[in-house]
Amino acid sequence: MPKESTTLIYGTNLSGYRIAYALGKLGYKTVLLNRGSYVDEIKNQVLSQLPLDLCWACGHMPQRMFIGLGAMQVFYNSDILEVNGSAGNFKVKVKKRDPYVNNFICTECEKCIDVCPVDVTVDGEQRKACYVHREMAWENIYQIDETHCTRCGECEKACPTGALKLDRPEEIVEINVGAIILSPEFDEPDENDLALFGWKKFPNIVKSADLARASLSTNFTQESFVRPSDGKLPKQIAIVITPQFNQKGIEYESYNASAQAIYRANKIKEIVPEIDVTIFCREYRCFGKGHCRMYERAEKNGVRVIRTQSISIDEIPDHNISIKYEWGNSHKEQNFEMAILIFGQKPPQQMEKLKKICGIEANEHGFCKLEPFTCAKTNVPGILAVGEFTAPKGNPETVWEGYGPVREILRHLGDKKIEPPKLPQLKNVSKEIPKIGVFICSCFGSFNEKINLENLANRINSIPRVSKVEIVEGCCTPSTIQSTASKIKESGVNRVILAVCTPLQKLMKFRKTVTMAGLNPxxxxxxxxxxxxxxxxxxxxxxxxxxxxxxxxxxxxxKNAQAAPPPMDKMGSTAMIIGGGITGLEAARYLSEMGFQSDIVEKTDIIGGRAAILSTDIEGHEFKPYLDNLIKDVNASKLITVHTQTNIINVSGYAGNFNVSLTKTGEDQFELKPAIVIIATGALENKVDIYSYGKDARVMTQSDLEQKLSQINNGHVAMIQCVGSRNPNRPYCSRICCSQAVHNALLLKEKGVDVTLFYRDMNLYGFKEDYYWQAIDRGIKFIRFDQHNYPKLTGSDDSLQISCSDYETGDELKISADYLILSVGIVPDIQNNEKLAKMFNLNLDDDGFYDVESCACPYEDASKRLMKPFELSSNGVFPVGLAHSPRSLIETLLMARQAAGKASVVLPKPMMPPPNAMYVSEVDADKCVGCGLCVGVCPYNAREIDPVKKIAVVHPFLCESCGACVVACPSSAAFLRDHREEQMISSIDALLAV
Amino acid sequence: MDDIKWLQGKGKPGIKSFFQDILTRGLIDTVLMPAKNKKGNSYAWFLMNKDGFLETSDPIPPVMTIQGANILKNITKKGESWSKTAVVLRPCELRAVIELTKLEQINLENIILISFDCPGAYPLTQYISGDQTSLDQKYDSSLYTASFETERNACIMCDKFTGQGADIQLCFLGQSDDGFLISAASAKGKELLKDVNGTNEENLEIKTKKRDELLGQLQKEKNEKRQVILDRFKETIYGTDNLLNVFSACINCHNCRRACPICFCSECYFESKALYSEADNQLNRATRKNALRMPSDLLLFHLGRMNHMSISCVSCGACEDACPENIPVSLLFSLVSRDTQAVFNYDPGHSLEEPLPFVVYKNEELKEYEAHYTKRHQSACNCNTK
Amino acid sequence: MSDEKEFIPNIVYGLCAWCGTGGSETAAAHHLKYPENIKPFRVMCTGALDPVYILRALIEGADGFIVSGCHPGDCHYDSGNYRARRRIAALKSILNTLGLDSDRVWLRWVGHGEGQRLVDTAFEFNEHIKKLGPNPLKSRRDS
Structure with a gap:
């Protein structure tokens, strides 16, 4: 039986969206099940937590575009009922109910609202029963309030396009799909879950996300932080990270909560510096990129961070808040005028249902269980799970995860179905005198009610070069697109102005109208x-x-517009992977399984890297068999070539067409021409020379310890965390040391070795926190120290003497140990990173890892820029694994797959028009003097100076038409095709000529 | 000390013989420096080899006819020099060379930059129409004492008058006129200096110290003077009326931009079709104001040019020399660039390593230029009550 | 009598194609009103807003120019807004030095969903320019 080529996506978390985009770009159709009645009704992780000042538009718009292109179908008010069949041929029964207003057809003329006879007041807001729902600002969502609607039918009669229908019965449909992706959304803790913190009980306790939601339309201002009880600005605010204090199993957190707490605190300080801000947490989980720096800024701003094991919250007179917290052996109490709660994530509420319907399994925390070492694979073949459904995750991980499973999904799909629409034949008007036609949309008569379009049309007639002015009904419904296009054609004009509504949403339709009339957009x-x-x-x-x-x-x-065809460029289809460690090998294997050729460039003489010395991690993943298998696959693959003892000496070209010169020890120089490059060069273990490390053999790093573990069978081991890191010289967290330390401590304890662990913050995130409690249960001693007061090695005779002052009790502790183990963390290989960064024109971040601002790889701290609609254009270089940031081995493997997944979306394009097709920037060769300013400012490496002609050239498919080059160019040599300088200047003149 | 030597030689002929010497001995293949024209009233630049070293050549001419950076740009813009060439530049010319190198308009491969303690220069018109013999004499005699007085605005307020940043610096200040110090600041410079027949005599330190003392004092004075002059000037041009008065004589000839080394464009934006508007545009603009000065876009040209180049302006004064209407363009541009450069803490011509401010950015900076929004605006609230 | 006429400033609102424009569309979606004398001028990115356009506007009739685009860190093109901030800082510095009311140019970030913020900004700027009075530059015939 041939496989189906459609994929079902259940739920609207961001990984699910990502997958839909990736598949859409590869030509596969997806059906998205939205349980809500509009696009963001069921909020995913980012929309739910709103950790930063968020703009969701760039993520939102592609959805419309993909629907428009036929690559995606969304069922609203839908749910999954039954799954039959098997991978490649699932038959899925779903129920759905179309929304009353099909917002893809709706012109937003609001006639339905005008005619609705039912006035209602809900939550103090006066509106009709037919109204625009404005919770999320990015799209007008037309709703009908079922409780108040009298079903008189006036709205349906008034709707000029048939978008509104009152009769929307629930339907049960069966769809055939090749694969099913489960991507249900984040579940926020509710009133009961947060009872411990007095939310909804005391007025001045607010959820951080509510605060952000209320401020969506203005961003944070003073008004965002007023007390709900009296509307006054509080003098003291407490910020509480609830999952760290809540009962076990109620809510989970990754690092979103910690980052959010610090971010909010900084925001408050920025806007109202007089407010005292105190953060209550157990640990500050700061392992995201830049999060330690955020913490430093908060300290500078005077934000207090109190780390405590437990808190209790109560109300005192004046609706003020009293927080009691454990401090050493005593309790302290502090009063605040308001408290902000930062919540975590509940185990997914959809789990039970999906278990029954799909046959998937849950883990012990109630999240979806994945097969070890896999990316999104559940126990049922062909059913994959992604995003917050499988574990609490940081935003970047959640967003990015959608690319990893592409390979796995494609395995279950048949031939692709969707072809991008072809551009109609366009007229050549270059020899014609400009004749402008102005077509004013009346939006089916609704504009006329507000403004006299006839008068306007008469005035426009006097504008030079305008040869036709006409009022049309519309140009966004199939029939009006048709009729307006014919009107344009008939009028014989060669330039068109459509005076309409929102190009941001309806751009494709307006462009279609113009191209159907035979004109270049x-x-x-x-x-x-x-x-x-x-x-x-x-x-x-x-x-x-x-x-x-x-x-x-x-x-x-x-008047000065000029037509031009979309430029095209060739595109190679092979990848080069720099670094033959486990990350690089994983990426190569992924690509080979997708049918792409790749070259692995490794400077040492073996592949496998540092992973070869690792045995297991805290969660019990065994690395050796995995790595052996991986190396076997890589060696066996005909599509992968491994170049050991090889160095890169020069890089030219650009994404899609790189030209790399390499040398292999003892051989001639050779060249590779990869289309994309994956940088998996790894990082180094930090070298320290404190605590007598290197002088006293009893002082070791965690990695040293792992080699010697079998020799230590009794005695006492002390461990110190954050040695040489999270300080002003190295202000970042290495993410892995805490789990490594606790893992080793548990192994030692099992053999009867006593372990004392000195730490600042226990960064055991997600489910790994279990091991912390396990360690406590087993009697491993945890002692927290202050960042300004590290433990000291005071003596080293028969035993090592360590003294430390306890952060909470202030007690001076003295401990004697047989071994002292230092968690030294990961440092970037700066020399190598700088070299490669220069060759590939990449940036390094402040810590020396690869920056990903303009790279395609995870937007580490940018849950803000979740999805770029035109992400096909990247600069073609993907830094992954430790080269990008510290992370665990399992995480680097995921990252390798995610990058390779993204690459596999880009690679199968032999010819590519640029993402913005017509609108790219160009160079006027006569004016360009090759100063290189445009090259320096281009965020996409889309420009370079031609070495022979010494003028700038544009690589069109890398250009995103941002226009940075235009401003950089002091001449008018750099220009955007639709924003030529003469166009811009004369349009300003006209705009002002009153 | 391998980076400083003392060279004997009286006055300008002594200085010239240094170049003659390094040419003859093949330490360099060619030298680029100005030479006096036949008529004797002006200077032009010559690229000379050892057989063509002109009698009339003058490394330190009393006027700046063409900004040296413009000359060097013409030579190396489309590719590096294949012969080892020494280029003698005034400090302001040197700074422009550094800027143009960052802007890929000059290639310094095989180029040795030589600069010197600059006494300043005469305004171009004054020199050409004056008595050159006596002007030359007055000029040459002031080389060692910083006593030259000029009416050239850029030079009066110049506070960067040493050849700092060049491969080779010729230092006259504080020396007697029978010799000068020559110091090397780069690998290229040291390589050349190694073979220069200078004396490495014992009182080198005293000579250096003497210069440093005079220099320290002079730089302080000149810097203060610069600030005072610019501040005073600012009062005279401040505001729309005053500013347009300054420009009232401008004939839109754009000579200032042609003379400017930093304006490296082959076609100026303000001469391009960006501003070539059709009749209806000009008429519309005229209609709005009821009258429009022609040719139009005078202020836009000057402000726009400031916007394009003031970040890199080296205050050389070439613009003012070129202005047929005696508009104090140099003062104006120096004034504006003092402030724009301060915004980014940028010192043009100081170092090749310092990136151009418009190519780089920081995430946290310049907040004072944003209009912050920390409190809801009241009238908007009132107008849009829900 | 015409002297008594209320001064209605001519204001250009420079908006990037993403957040700035998004903000204006959100304002419209919410039916938030702002003064009619504020006219949008769109560019792809604040980083694509050439200061020359602002100068041109101030000379050709604008009393003020506001620029809004994505918040720092949120630029659709990664870094355009940081570059815009540098350009506008330089421009304001020039205007300030020459006594040409650098305060007639504002830079304020507005996100896509921040329609209210855009409208507030429009009001605030309008009032601010009313206080400053007409731009002397715009009526000069000898500019």
Whole structure:
């Protein structure tokens, strides 16, 4: 039986979206099941926690685009009912109910609201029963309030496009799919879960996410931080990270909560410096990129961080808050005027249902269980689980995870189905005198009610070069696109202005209207008559003047517009992987399984790297068999070539077409021409010369200890965490040391060795925290010290004497141990990183790891920029694993797959038009003097100076048309095709000519 | 000391013989420096080998006819020099060379930059129309004492008058006129200096110290003077009226930009079709104001040029020399660039390592230029009550 | 009589194609009103807003120019807004030195969802420019 080529995605977490995009780009269709009635009703992790000041638009828009292209279908009010069949041929029964308003057809004319006879007041807001839901600001969601609607049918009659239908019955449909992706959303703790913290009990205890939600339309201002009880600004605010104090099993956290706490604290300090801010936590989990620096800034801002094992919250008079907390052996109490709760994640509530329907298993915490060492594989073949459904994760991980499973999904899919739409034949108008046609949309008559379109049209007639002005019904529904396109064609104009509504959402439709009329979209301008005029102003006369000015400006801009075809560029299909460690090998194997050729470049004489000396991790993953297998596969693959003892000496070219010169010891120089490059060069163990390390053999690093573990069978071992890190010289957390230390401590304890562990913060995140409790149970002593007061090695005769002052009790402790183990952390291989970064034009971050600002790889601290709609364009270099940031071996493997997954979306394109097709930047060769300013500012490495001609050239498919080059160029040699300088200047003139 | 020597030789002929010497001995293949024209009233640049070293050549001419950076740009813009070439530059020319190197307009491969303690220069028109013999005499005699007085604005307020940053520096200040110090600051410079027949005599330290003392004092004075002059000037041009008065005589000839070494564009933005507007544009603009000065875009040109190049302006004064209307362009641009450069703490021409401010950025900076929003604006609240 | 006429400033609002424009569309979606004399001028990115455009506007009739785009760290093109901040800092420095009211140019970040912030900014800037009075530059015929 042939395999199906559609994929079902259940739930709207960000990994699920990512997968939909990746598959869409590869030409596969997806069906997305949304349990809600609109796009973000069920909030995913990022929307739920809102850790930073968030803009979701760039993630939101591709969804429309993909729906428009037919690559994606979304079922609303839907759920999964039954799964039959097996991988490649699942038959899935789903229920769905289309929303009353199909927002893909809706023109947002609001006639339905105007005619609705039912006035209601909900939560103090006056509206009709038919209304626009505005919880999330990025899209107008037309809703019908079922409890108040009288079903009179007026709205349906008034709807000019048929988008609104009151009769939307629930349907049960069966769909055939090759693979199923489970990506249900984040579950927020509710009132009961947070009872411990007084939320909903005391007015001045607020959830951080609510605070952020309330401020979405203004971003944080003073008003965001006022007390709910009296609307006054509090003098003291407490920020509490709840999952760290809540009862076990209720909520889990990765590092989102810690980062959010610090971020909020800094924000408050920035906006109202007078407010005292105190953060209560057990540990500050700061292993995300830049998070330690955020902490340093908070300290500088005067934010207090109190680490305590338990707190209790109560209300005192005036609705103030009293927080009692454990401090050493005593209790302390502090009063606040307001408290902000940062919550974690509940085990997924969809688990039980999905277990029954899909046959998947849950782990002991109630999250979806994955097969060890795999990316998203559940125990059922063809059913994969991603995102917050499988574990508490940081935002970058959640977002990025969608690429990893591409290989696994494709295994279960048949031939691809979707072809991108072809551009219609366009007229050549280069020899014609500009004739501008202005087509004013009346939005089915609704604009006329607000503004006199006839008057406007008459005024526009006087603008030079305007030869046609016409009022049209619309140009965003199939029939009006058709009719407006014919009107444009008939009028014989060669430039078009559409005075319409929102190009940000309907861009594709407007462009379609223009191209159907045979005109290049570069010869068109879209005016937001509704968004910039009608909806934001009241005075009809002033509105008319403003509309005139906007159209006048557009006409002046269009006069000088020039058409041009979309440029194309060739694209190679092989990858080069730098570094033959486990990360690089994993990436190579992934790509070979996808059918792509790759070259591994390794400077030493063996592959496998440092992973070869690792045995197991804290969670019991055995690395040796995995690595042996991996090396076997790599050696056996015909698509992978391994170059050992090889160094890179020069890189030229650009993403898609790199040209790399290499030398192999004892051989001639040779060349590779990869399309993309994966940098998996790893990092180094930090070298320290404190605590007599190197002088006294009893002082070791954790890795040294792992080699000697079998020799230590009794006595007392002391461990010190954060040695030489999380200080001003190295302000980052190495992420892995705490689990490594606890893992080793547990192994020692099993043999009867006593262990004392000195630490600052226990960064055992996610489920790893279990091992911390296990260690405590087994009698491993944990002693916290202050960052300014590290334990000291005071003597080293028969035994090692360590003294330390306990952070909480202040007690001076003296301990004698047989061994002292230092957790020294990971440092970047700066020399090597700098060399490669220079060759590939990459940036290093402040700590010396690869920065990923403009790279394709995980946006580490940028849950803000979740998804870029046109992410096909990257600069083609993917730093992964330890080269990118410290992380555990399992995490580096995932990262390798994610990068390779992304690469496999990019590689199968022999010819690529640029992501923004027509709108790329260009160089006027006569004017360019090769100063290189544009090259220096281009965030995409899309420009370089031609070594022979000494002028700038553009690699069109890397260009995202941001325009940085245009501003950098002091001449007008650099320009965007649709924003030429002469266009911009004359449009400003016209805009102002009142 | 391998980076400093003392060279005997009286006055300018002595200085010139140093170049003659290094050419003849093959330490360099060619030298680029100005030489006096036949008529004797002006200078032009010559690229000379040992057989062509002109009698009239003058490493330290009393005027700056063409900014040296512009000359060097013409030579190396499309590729490196294949012969070892020494280029003699005024400090301001040197700074422009550094800027243009960062802007890929000059290739320093095989180029040895030589600069010197610069006494300043005469305004171009004054020299050309004056009595050159006496002007030359007055100029040459002031080389060692920093006593030269000029009316050239850029030189009056110049506070970076040494050849710092060059491969080779010729130092006259504080010396008697029978010789000068020559110091090397780079590997290239040291390589050359190694073979220069200078005396490495014992009182070198005293001579260096003498210069340093005079220099320290002079730099302080000149810097203070610069600030005072610019501050005073600012008062005279401040505000729309004053500023437009300054420019009222401008004839839009754009000579200032042509003379400017930093304006390296082959076609100026403000001469490009970006501003070539059709009749209806000009008429519309005129209609709005009821009248429009022609040719238009005078202020846009000057402000726009400041926007493009003030970050790299080296205050050489070439613009002012080139202005047929005697507009104090140099003062104006120096004033503006003093502030724009301070925004980024950028010192143009100081070092090749210092990146151009518009190529780099920091995540946390310049917050004072943002309009912060920490409190809801009241009238908006009132107008849009929900 | 015409002297008594209320001064209505001519204001250009430079918006990036992503957050800035998004902010204006969110404002519209919420039907938030702002003064009609504020006219949008769109560029791809604040980093693509050439200061020359601002100068041109101030000379050709604008009383003020606001620039809004993605918050720092949130630029659709990674770093355009940081570069914009540098460019605008330099421009404001020039205007400031020459006494040309650098305060007629504002840079304020507005996110896509921050329609209210955009509208507040429009009001605040409008009032600010009203206080400053007409831009003397715009009526000069000899500019």
């Amino acid at each position: 570069l010869l068109s301008e879209f005016i937001r008559l509704r968004e910039d005029v009608i909806q934001v102003h009241d005075d009809p006369e002033k509105m008319e003047s403003k509309a005139f000015a906007l159209i006048h400006a557009a006409a002046s801009k269009l």
